Amino acid sequence: MAGRREKLRRVGIIPEYRGFTPDGLASGDAIDMTIDELEVLRLCDLEGLNQEAVAQHMGIARATVAAICSRAHRKVANALVNGRALSIEGGSIAYSPITTTTAAWPAKEVDAMRVATTYDNGNIFMHFGRSEQFKIYDIQDDKVLNEQVVGTGGTGHGALAGLLANGGVDTLICGGIGGGAINALTQAGITVYAGAQGNCDACVEALIAGTLAQTGEATCDCHGHDHEHTHEHGESCGCHGHHGHDGHEGCGCH
Incomplete structure (x- = not known):
């Protein structure tokens, strides 16, 4: 039986900045962050929307928003604390201006x-x-x-x-x-x-x-x-x- 296809997440922006590096040499491999993970961070942490509103914006379940947000926070923390580069690309997304x-x-x-x-x-x-x-x-x-x-x-x-x-x-x-x-x-x-x-x-x-x-x-x-x-x-x-x-x-x- 074929696996269930992942639902596309609607994103309102395509990021202009696709990567960030620490001051000096990065430690270890770059951390990959998907565009939908960045979108959840933008809507939750920058725009101040609650997870239910973010779910409506992106066309996904609130529980999915919570999981994406937790994953994105860990990636950002890893990059900041451990001096890892952060690369932003990919993800199951549909651009919705x-x-x-x-x-x-x-x-x-x-x-x-x-x-x-x-x-x-x-x-x-x-x-x-x-x-x-x-x-x-x-x-x-x-x-x-x-x-x-x-x-x-x-x-x-x-x-x-x-x-x-x-x-x-x-x-x-x-x-x-x-x-x-x-x-x-x-x-x-x-x-x-x-x-x-x-x-x-x-x-x-x-x-x-x-x-x-x-x-x-x-x-x-x-x-x-x-x-x-x-x-x-x-x-x-x-x-x-x-x-x-x-x-x-x-x-x-x-």
Whole structure:
């Protein structure tokens, strides 16, 4: 008789950070933590939900939540106390973007493509996971129909992919971004143009003109390290594109 198939656990985020290491050399082999174990820790310990609410979020039994939580706590304690590296991947999961209110976002034009850029005073904000604002553009027939700066509404790091998906975003232009965030956005059906910098409007113009390159792998070296670090090298996150159009001072692409 075939074994019973494990029920998929719904997770609201795909982690941007896939591993942690101790200061200095790690002791022994890395500890493997699954994404559903991380999700239980996030919902229970970070969001403060009780196990019954977590069970409803993830589509599993409360007893399963309790077992996962206990297992995840032991792994974290082992890593912290014994200096073990922690690797986060795998698990029987189904990605289910968090339902986040986007009431302040304008209605999307019919048959339009919605582009979002990370936003900081007119320029691309360089750390996707810390973005507090996006500028969204509805584009049709290579023309911008509407544009507006919108806030994240306090949506935390790691849940931005769900926010953008619920806001109808088809394409994201950003600076530094981790591989886990790219995976989450891709699973949400959003195309990512990473490694951009400079003026947001110029980057969108380059996208429309077909000169904004999509690297698909331009991740910022600061991810997994101190987020206060800035790009220290001229090539930054590996953006490849053209400079600005129509008088804008370039999107900072090379």
